[in-house]
Amino acid sequence: MAGSSFGTLYRITTFGESHGEALGVVIDGMPANIEVNIDELHTELLRRAPGQHAVHTNRREDDRPRILSGVFEGKTLGTPICVMVENTNQRSGDYDKLKDSYRPGHADRTTMIKYGIRDHRGGGRASGRETLARVIGGYFAKKFLTSMSFYAYISQVGPYKLEKDVPHGTARGEINIPDETLTNQVIAFLNDCKTQGESAGGIVRLSITGVPAGLGEPVFDKLKADLAKAMLSIPACVGFSLGSGFAMTQMKGSEVSSDSKHFGGMEGGISNGEEITMDLAFKAPSTIGDKAKEGRHDPCILPRVIPVVEAMAAVTLADHFLRQSAYASFLPSDKDQ
Amino acid sequence: MAGSSFGTLYRITTFGESHGEALGVVIDGMPANIEVNIDELHTELLRRAPGQHAVHTNRREDDRPRILSGVFEGKTLGTPICVMVENTNQRSGDYDKLKDSYRPGHADRTTMIKYGIRDHRGGGRASGRETLARVIGGYFAKKFLTSMSFYAYISQVGPYKLEKDVPHGTARGEINIPDETLTNQVIAFLNDCKTQGESAGGIVRLSITGVPAGLGEPVFDKLKADLAKAMLSIPACVGFSLGSGFAMTQMKGSEVSSDSKHFGGMEGGISNGEEITMDLAFKAPSTIGDKAKEGRHDPCILPRVIPVVEAMAAVTLADHFLRQSAYASFLPSDKDQ
Amino acid sequence: MAGSSFGTLYRITTFGESHGEALGVVIDGMPANIEVNIDELHTELLRRAPGQHAVHTNRREDDRPRILSGVFEGKTLGTPICVMVENTNQRSGDYDKLKDSYRPGHADRTTMIKYGIRDHRGGGRASGRETLARVIGGYFAKKFLTSMSFYAYISQVGPYKLEKDVPHGTARGEINIPDETLTNQVIAFLNDCKTQGESAGGIVRLSITGVPAGLGEPVFDKLKADLAKAMLSIPACVGFSLGSGFAMTQMKGSEVSSDSKHFGGMEGGISNGEEITMDLAFKAPSTIGDKAKEGRHDPCILPRVIPVVEAMAAVTLADHFLRQSAYASFLPSDKDQ
């Protein structure tokens, strides 16, 4: 049942139930001598914290990280970094009625079948709260992937969508949508959802720039394969597509080849030095009806999932960057002959 | 650069370039005492062989497998099974002109950047021919996953698509489309593509039945995550969606929850005992124009990718089945309390 | 630089520097439904705590464990268990003079070469204090390996040694030597060492009973190979021998075969159901001279390493027990034909 580690050289191992003592992560394989900053890390965690916007759950999570190891006098030691966040504001009593009921679409029943036991409070290990550990892993990854930039945004919520991709780095607005009109439409839509005890899904677009060519390990650890795994491991993620993705299935070869942007920054599963792009589908949360109206659940997780998507991308790229670096001394000095 | 292994307990390691001496696979972690049959295996390999239909490449590959180890008197020994297929019919000379050119959308240029060297003949390691090793891995996996059934079919080629899903096991016809009208449309379309030096992509639908509830290891090795990785590792695969996938992004929570089929057989990334379903997007092959008209390339890989998709699913399920089995003795006898 | 995980299915990942915020471990792959007890765990940790005997360092470590995750209402959940121990009693100032000096035989200089940075306080990550995380990992392993018993003892310190092996479970006395005369000799010897600023090494004998036949995975993950790795990963361990070990090198085949005890409980690297035995060599600590006379270092680590040796054995067996269990359903019902 060991499935809580991700990565080969840059490897994160997460732990924690949503209503247990604490959640956290051990990052093994972090380069040494990298300057890190607890306030920066805290700021990154706040990006996924609930309660920041009216469309979110009204729960509040302080999520103060505490670095237990691997950092000395502001620099990484190269040893495992453990960061924990205590669960200070979890009202377990709220969940007593869930003890004997399984919510459709949640992991309640499958968890019980798999383990024969579960922590029923707030989803336990299956809670979206687990993703804060991933954001921590992403923070450290980005600190040494200095050439790269990770930029995710919401391109669709329910029936509302962006007409076209926006440039990498476009300002995202209050709920991570880089368009004012769409932002307003979605806020109105989500407020309706909340009132009706409804929930909504949508699509996240991710762009990564500054990735050197040559990352990705054929034939199973292709960059597209490991990114797909990284994304599908996020709760509620139900789809992944690279570059022009499903739209490419209707294009003829000449059309696909007419613009390398369709490939999404990879050829043969290896980064080609261009912008890496992908779409991620998230389903509507399964908490609906009266339970949803109580307000302790997000009617839509997309605004808060943005930093998680970026973090998982950074963790994946960190691993592949190091894997390729191991062979740097064996490459001809003029690589692209 | 080690990336040619997949799986933890049931682990396949593939090797081979398309025009090297041989391709093959080592399967480590196969249960002992399983009856296997070289003719069955050969039949399975023929499902992905080219030259079986007019819409395919007119290359022919005999692909006779040879079991080098791990099988004794018709039964598996529990030791690593190595199966090789010699490259007897590869005309390397055909590829001399590719030595100094990089084909867009192929791995040619990225391979050169990554390794500083490449076998330019027929795509080398990046060739679709590598997938025969996966089919072998899938054959052995299916031999002990006796409760499970793997069924993939083409649901779309270019603009032509099935109106709705077909039942698991529906007869697939000559090019793996379970509908006669669509089959005829697609054959006509692909013949046109061939004539024009064009190529086409499409969508494969995969259904897996008989999967016990409880498979998948939170939080990173969720079943959906490992299946996504398995599928995206296939050449030309550019998208993965679980259950109702991208269509779910437009559904409200009440609609998603109204029919468990939308979830695709998993909740919380753990199998729930229902039919597992997913869609896989494949882009059109990058070989177009005069080169494509020569006829040694498929204008569309979907008909031949069907057994590869089923094999990768079987390999993934085999691994997860064994991982969960390791804990069987610790489960309460009445698991679903 | 990721090297802080051990095991495939039962996997421990340790973290922490000796004078950082905390040390601890994440245990991934623990079976669910196992009753555990924080007081029992605390008692186990006290077995390796310093300050319990005059021959030890006079440092005191409280080492109260705190379970952060994976346990709910006294039972394991099957999710990752994180246990941390805060470093409350570490006097970092004591170590300022070590900042710019490398102690021979310690990891000081090699750590600096490897990472370009180090936490010089008390050995940092290379400190023996890291081993408490292993003891925690061993505690949980033993909770489900109910048929097995792990028993280690000191058979030699410096020139003083036991004449012959003692039966599994013999009472071990105040410094883990199962013989009163030898205990007194060693105490006198170690007190002399302390006075002289000297240190001493020795040999630990480990016996494991109740191991079912069939554990160990040829050809690289043989039980003897993984146990050797487990033991050699312990600080100051410089030798491992199985069964009659180095003494066997002088025996002829007929003598080796005359008594299966020589084999140490394995044939072909697979457990044969008999008692597993091994010897472990530990070198004298490198802290000698005036530094040693200050009394904050053990003149001999063997008394305190006993629970660490048992823990690493338990962790290794836990992993192999689960790996073999994964295949239980494929074995003929009468295995030993």
Place this chain on the structure above:
Amino acid sequence: MAGSSFGTLYRITTFGESHGEALGVVIDGMPANIEVNIDELHTELLRRAPGQHAVHTNRREDDRPRILSGVFEGKTLGTPICVMVENTNQRSGDYDKLKDSYRPGHADRTTMIKYGIRDHRGGGRASGRETLARVIGGYFAKKFLTSMSFYAYISQVGPYKLEKDVPHGTARGEINIPDETLTNQVIAFLNDCKTQGESAGGIVRLSITGVPAGLGEPVFDKLKADLAKAMLSIPACVGFSLGSGFAMTQMKGSEVSSDSKHFGGMEGGISNGEEITMDLAFKAPSTIGDKAKEGRHDPCILPRVIPVVEAMAAVTLADHFLRQSAYASFLPSDKDQ
């Protein structure tokens, strides 16, 4: 039951039973652009081939390697290298009488318990013949570890032993003993063993020079830990000791520290740039009596195990060299401050 892979970045996966179709290895993670030579490889394999000296088994093995993949025009491609050796000279009939008997000290009985089936011919997977796959893995490792030199020799057979270590590279004589007198004693001794149906064990000393400081990954993948695992995975290996090993257990700290040679080239489990040394204990083969007199078994495996020991060391160092190389760009330019 997957246990046939070794290494993280440089990873070998071996396959094959002694009397099956073929044995071989897949090497994944080999650097690209390395010149290799099939004749050199063949020569390396002949170093472990039987029948080269009167004290060996009189079986003959041609062991012609065939490179199936990963090498193109004399250079490595960076893709998996599969090398196979066909079993052309195996007389299976010789072993029919073993079908229903278990030889003590062999893996016969434990294999049957573990798998419920076995290939009884010549030890099957547990045969020493499996080690030729390791020698192949070592050949490729050495090709890019150009600064390193691996030198093993026999220091003891039965009661006969070298008085002291010989310098790295000393000529080894016909049975890999770097001393003429001892060579003659051992030959006489082994001929006596053969006549009497007896067998003998002994000790191999290994020296590795040219290893850069900084290799080894605390805390579990220390260099000493991975080397111990590598060596104990070799059939009949029953002991490992680093540097002065078990002799160090009787030395006081001042003596240990007086000469860094005692440490065997590591401090804290990380290479320190000095010569790496270790001793390996091998037990006498279990085939004795009439069966041994038939002459198809070695009375002592030590002369033939020398290239296997060197190969496993090279494979281990290759992996650690690459793992450390992944972080090279993050080290301060003047590492040893």
